[in-house]
Structure formats: structure tokens, C-alpha cells
Amino acid sequence: MTALKAQTAVSPTDEAETLAKAAERHLIQPWPSAGEIGDEARGLIGSGDGIYVTDAEGNRLIDGPAGMWCVNVGHRRRELADALHEQAMALSYNSPWYTMNEPSALLAERIAGHAPGDLNHVFFTTGGSSAVESALRFMQFYNNVRGRPQKKTILSRDGAYHGSTYLSASLNGSSRGRDWMDIADDLVVKLSCPDPFRRPLDMSIEEFSDMLVEEFADAVKRIGAENIGAFVGEPVMASGGVIVPPPNYLPRIAAICRENDILYISDEVVTAFGRMGDVFASKDVFGIEPDIITFAKGVTSGYFPLGGMVVSDRLFAELRQSNHADAMYAHGLTYSSHPIGCAVALKNLDILEGGLLEHAREVGVYFMEQLKTLEELDLVGEVRGTGLMACIECVADRESKNPLTLDTEVGRRIDQHCQELGLLLRPLIHMCVMSPPLIITKEQIDEMVAILREGISRTMEDLRKEGLWKGFA
Incomplete structure (x- = not known):
């Protein structure tokens, strides 16, 4: 039986390809274009832990957007999973x-x-x-x-x-x-x-x-x-x-x-x-x-x-x-x-009130201070934000503040480079948005900013080599 299992085991890559094909055949994604609607697979996330998620290839990435601005207390919190389970067993609806x-x-x-x-x-x-x-x-x-x-x-x-x-x-x-x-x-x-x-x-x-x-x-x-x-x-x-x-x-x-x-x-x-x-x-x-x-x-x-x-x-x-x-x-x-949702929210509030709000206020200041150093890069017009949410806006001309003519390409390119380096972003046209889990530490913020610096630098080099941007004098 063990030998048979070994022979028929499905690799993570094969499983990801199977899931991608299923999505392309059956899953309607949010905000699709008409040319891809009903025929699109997106990047597969397999698991999460703390401020990190793991993709289909097993790469561990900082979850820069905290899902969709939402995974505030981090992934894989036992307290929330237990609250969900206990309420479902008591009253599911x-x-x-x-x-x-x-x-x-x-x-x-x-x-x-x-x-x-x-x-x-x-x-x-x-x-x-x-x-x-x-x-x-x-x-x-x-x-x-x-x-x-x-x-x-x-x-x-x-x-x-x-x-x-x-x-x-x-x-x-x-x-x-x-x-x-x-x-x-x-x-x-x-x-x-x-x-x-x-x-x-x-x-x-x-x-x-x-x-x-x-x-x-x-x-x-x-x-x-x-x-x-x-x-x-x-x-x-x-x-x-x-x-x-x-x-x-x-x-x-x-x-x-x-x-x-x-x-x-x-x-x-x-x-x-x-x-x-x-x-x-x-x-x-x-x-x-x-x-x-x-x-x-x-x-x-x-x-x-x-x-x-x-x-x-x-x-x-x-x-x-x-x-x-x-x-x-x-x-x-x-x-x-919904009783399950409300039970989870109660436990989530316990975590926030138990010291995480104070932590978020403290590291939020550090988060913005460190991100602001990225304004040294030619491509960056402004780093802005407050608390634990921020945006890097790229510009082609600092005086007029015009965004790059590449439009959607810029944020996507930075995101691709950052993913290769271990950071998931949310690209918005010529902007990159971050809102990491509130549990992030100063050391992890340093890691995040270092990856961003390298990802933006690589994007600038790509654009120069392709003749799409000359940088600033």
C-alpha cells in the first residue's frame, strides 16, 4: 500500500496545474476583463502563517496587503480557528x-x-x-x-x-x-x-x-x-x-x-x-x-x-x-x-484589545519612517500613508508628477520582482500598496523595505534597458 501511494503521489506543481485548469474551466474571478472572463487562473496561495503566505511553488512571501487589507491579526491564529469551530459546533446558524x-x-x-x-x-x-x-x-x-x-x-x-x-x-x-x-x-x-x-x-x-x-x-x-x-x-x-x-x-x-x-x-x-x-x-x-x-x-x-x-x-x-x-x-x-462570524469577531477584538492596538500604533510610525526612505529612488514620486497602510506612487516626471506611460505595467513589474525576492504586494496601476498584518515587527518591516528597494531598483533597470524610461537628470 505504501509503495502504491508513493507511485501515485501528486506533486505540488501538478496539483497547482490541476487547480489552475479547474479555475479556467469553472471559476469566475473578481474584476475580470471581457477577454479573460470565465477562462482565468490566478496565483495560487497554499497556506499562511503569521505575516507570511506560501505560494504553489513553496515560496514563503511576506503578505504585504494582508490579504485584502484584512488579515489584521495574522494568518493561522489558533484562537480564531478555535472560536470558529466551537461556535459551529454550538450553533452554526x-x-x-x-x-x-x-x-x-x-x-x-x-x-x-x-x-x-x-x-x-x-x-x-x-x-x-x-x-x-x-x-x-x-x-x-x-x-x-x-x-x-x-x-x-x-x-x-x-x-x-x-x-x-x-x-x-x-x-x-x-x-x-x-x-x-x-x-x-x-x-x-x-x-x-x-x-x-x-x-x-x-x-x-x-x-x-x-x-x-x-x-x-x-x-x-x-x-x-x-x-x-x-x-x-x-x-x-x-x-x-x-x-x-x-x-x-x-x-x-x-x-x-x-x-x-x-x-x-x-x-x-x-x-x-x-x-x-x-x-x-x-x-x-x-x-x-x-x-x-x-x-x-x-x-x-x-x-x-x-x-x-x-x-x-x-x-x-x-x-x-x-x-x-x-x-x-x-x-x-x-x-x-451570523453566529460564527460574530464569535470570531469577538475573539478578534480580544486580540486587538490585548495589546495589538498599541503594537500597531508603535510599529506604524516606524513603518512609515522606513518606507519614506524609498523616496530616494528616481522612480518614486511619493511614499504616503498612515498607520499600517501605505502607497508608493511612481512618476515619470517629478516636476509635473505625471505617472509613467506604461500605466498598469509599472506596479505589476515591481510586484513581480518583489515576489521573486519574498514579498507579495498589491499593484495598483503605477502604484504599490501595502497594509501588512498588524503583528509585523520592526525587523520584518526592515526586511519588507529592503525587498521593496531592490524590487523598484530592478524595475528601473528593466525600464532603462528597454528604452521605456531614462530616469531623471
């Missing part, structure tokens, strides 16, 4: 339509305790897109009940990313995700991206912030506050390139919203649960108290699909005082308040 479970009630209480101001009510979803969608549907319901059916316009920003469901995707500010997909154009107004790096060349950051705030105020006047239901904004625009807004910009926007009875929805799908060193970044990092916060990703560190929104007491009080007590918020999900 209950219908949220007419029953409830213990983990969801306890988690709602814990999350409300971390949320700013009077945000004390939590609705659980299955992820970030459904969290934003739920918040927008709540805004519509809220204004309908209050007798303001016209107050539905949503303000968003160029460069934003808020999800892939119909309403959430309508807020997105990148043409790449909008050119071929239908969106609710009649409901959304886009404002300028608050990117200090791309501000007009003759404008200070303070003047840029003033310009953005004035643009927002002018939009409210032009559209009419009576027609605007909400502003939706990420504290840091993650998929837009880790855009950190100018100082005091967000509090000034929040003040305009409050003055004009416009709901401020803070999309913390990426920035919550330790990415900025706090459970929520809205108040603790950026000084704002929104009406609704959306969250997902780090709430379970990616171990189980879960998201949600935290809603202000004030909004519920106003609904209860209306003349429509029977009005139904006809919105829910089969997997709302």
Missing part, C-alpha cells in the same frame, strides 16, 4: 428574521463601546459592499419616513472605492470600474479627490484644503441641502492609492454636513479594527463623529465574511418620533448577525 444569537448581541455591545459619540446601534452584514449598501438604504428609508422623499442625492469623491453592489459601486470614483458597468448616476455627485500630492503645483496644502471645503459647500448650495441625503467618505482612501486627506479637511466637511442635515457616513471598511491603531479611526485619528460608520475586513481579520454599520442614537430617535410608526426598513440579509 439561526434566522435573523425571527430569532437572535448570543455572539451577535455581545459583539454589537462591544463594537458600540468603541464607536464614537452616540453610535450605539449595529447592523451586521456579510462584508464591506453590503455594509455601505445597507447604510445608503437606511438613509433613503430615514428620509422617506421623515417626509423628505427628495432628499436622496449622495456626495462622493473622485478616486473613492466603496464596493461592488449597485448603490455602493455607484459611489466609486475610478473610471476603470465604471466604464462598462451600469451605475446610479442620477443619485450620486462626485467631488474632487482630496489628494495633496496631486494638488495644483502653485497651491499650498492649506489652500488645497480650503479649495476642497469650498467646493463641498458650493455643491451643497447648488444642489440644495433639501435634496442631499448623505456624504460617504473613507477617512483614508484605500484603493484610490492610500490618499490621506489634508489636516482638518474631514472635520470641516463633517461640520457642513451637520449644519445642513446631511448624514455623514464614514466608510471604515479598511481603516477600522487596528489598521490605524484604533478600533475606529473616525474620531480617534481624524476627529470626526459621523452619523454612520461602515466596517468589514478587519472585524474578523478575514477569517469569516462579516461587515456592518454602526448608527447614531439620534437617527433612531427621529424615526421613532415620526408619524409613520409602521414604516418598515425592508432590508436584511440571510447571513446578518
Whole structure:
């Protein structure tokens, strides 16, 4: 029997090829192009441990993006695996339509305790897109009940990313995700991206912030506050390139919203649960108290699909005082308040509160300091970020800050070189994004930055040899 097994054993390479063929035949990948849809295999990850993942060839890579901004406490945490197993064996599911479970009630209480101001009510979803969608549907319901059916316009920003469901995707500010997909154009107004790096060349950051705030105020006047239901904004625009807004910009926007009875929805799908060193970044990092916060990703560190929104007491009080007590918020999900997801999230919060938040705040400063040294490289226009999320933006011309004409090639090339050296990145056009697990150490940050330096240097040499870029004089 042993000999037979040895003869028929499948090598990891053969297994990876088999899986790739299965994916090409049957698996629809996220965000495929029309030329590859339904016929595409992507890089296979076989396992993870701490800040590392292992690919199909057995190469150990630093997980630079922490999955998708989400594996905050790291891979292979026994505590989370045990919590998932124990809850599945106790209660795997209950219908949220007419029953409830213990983990969801306890988690709602814990999350409300971390949320700013009077945000004390939590609705659980299955992820970030459904969290934003739920918040927008709540805004519509809220204004309908209050007798303001016209107050539905949503303000968003160029460069934003808020999800892939119909309403959430309508807020997105990148043409790449909008050119071929239908969106609710009649409901959304886009404002300028608050990117200090791309501000007009003759404008200070303070003047840029003033310009953005004035643009927002002018939009409210032009559209009419009576027609605007909400502003939706990420504290840091993650998929837009880790855009950190100018100082005091967000509090000034929040003040305009409050003055004009416009709901401020803070999309913390990426920035919550330790990415900025706090459970929520809205108040603790950026000084704002929104009406609704959306969250997902780090709430379970990616171990189980879960998201949600935290809603202000004030909004519920106003609904209860209306003349429509029977009005139904006809919105829910089969997997709302899933007991396994909520149990995992409770244990995840234990880990964060048990010292990991403090660690993230400490190493986050070191992370940015070390990454900033990469601005010495000719190809790097700016290294930006805050906490444990950062972006390296490449430029062809430092004076005009124009990105390289190679467009998608630059980030991909850097990522390929870095993978060969032991680091997985998230390439975004001419940018490279990093958001490693919060457990990363200073020594591992040093390793990460050294690989990035070498990967970018190799890319510069490639571009020079191919005559695609001459560098700077």
C-alpha cells in the first residue's frame, strides 16, 4: 500500500496545474476583463502563517496587503480557528428574521463601546459592499419616513472605492470600474479627490484644503441641502492609492454636513479594527463623529465574511418620533448577525484589545519612517500613508508628477520582482500598496523595505534597458 501511494503521489506543481485548469474551466474571478472572463487562473496561495503566505511553488512571501487589507491579526491564529469551530459546533446558524444569537448581541455591545459619540446601534452584514449598501438604504428609508422623499442625492469623491453592489459601486470614483458597468448616476455627485500630492503645483496644502471645503459647500448650495441625503467618505482612501486627506479637511466637511442635515457616513471598511491603531479611526485619528460608520475586513481579520454599520442614537430617535410608526426598513440579509462570524469577531477584538492596538500604533510610525526612505529612488514620486497602510506612487516626471506611460505595467513589474525576492504586494496601476498584518515587527518591516528597494531598483533597470524610461537628470 505504501509503495502504491508513493507511485501515485501528486506533486505540488501538478496539483497547482490541476487547480489552475479547474479555475479556467469553472471559476469566475473578481474584476475580470471581457477577454479573460470565465477562462482565468490566478496565483495560487497554499497556506499562511503569521505575516507570511506560501505560494504553489513553496515560496514563503511576506503578505504585504494582508490579504485584502484584512488579515489584521495574522494568518493561522489558533484562537480564531478555535472560536470558529466551537461556535459551529454550538450553533452554526439561526434566522435573523425571527430569532437572535448570543455572539451577535455581545459583539454589537462591544463594537458600540468603541464607536464614537452616540453610535450605539449595529447592523451586521456579510462584508464591506453590503455594509455601505445597507447604510445608503437606511438613509433613503430615514428620509422617506421623515417626509423628505427628495432628499436622496449622495456626495462622493473622485478616486473613492466603496464596493461592488449597485448603490455602493455607484459611489466609486475610478473610471476603470465604471466604464462598462451600469451605475446610479442620477443619485450620486462626485467631488474632487482630496489628494495633496496631486494638488495644483502653485497651491499650498492649506489652500488645497480650503479649495476642497469650498467646493463641498458650493455643491451643497447648488444642489440644495433639501435634496442631499448623505456624504460617504473613507477617512483614508484605500484603493484610490492610500490618499490621506489634508489636516482638518474631514472635520470641516463633517461640520457642513451637520449644519445642513446631511448624514455623514464614514466608510471604515479598511481603516477600522487596528489598521490605524484604533478600533475606529473616525474620531480617534481624524476627529470626526459621523452619523454612520461602515466596517468589514478587519472585524474578523478575514477569517469569516462579516461587515456592518454602526448608527447614531439620534437617527433612531427621529424615526421613532415620526408619524409613520409602521414604516418598515425592508432590508436584511440571510447571513446578518451570523453566529460564527460574530464569535470570531469577538475573539478578534480580544486580540486587538490585548495589546495589538498599541503594537500597531508603535510599529506604524516606524513603518512609515522606513518606507519614506524609498523616496530616494528616481522612480518614486511619493511614499504616503498612515498607520499600517501605505502607497508608493511612481512618476515619470517629478516636476509635473505625471505617472509613467506604461500605466498598469509599472506596479505589476515591481510586484513581480518583489515576489521573486519574498514579498507579495498589491499593484495598483503605477502604484504599490501595502497594509501588512498588524503583528509585523520592526525587523520584518526592515526586511519588507529592503525587498521593496531592490524590487523598484530592478524595475528601473528593466525600464532603462528597454528604452521605456531614462530616469531623471
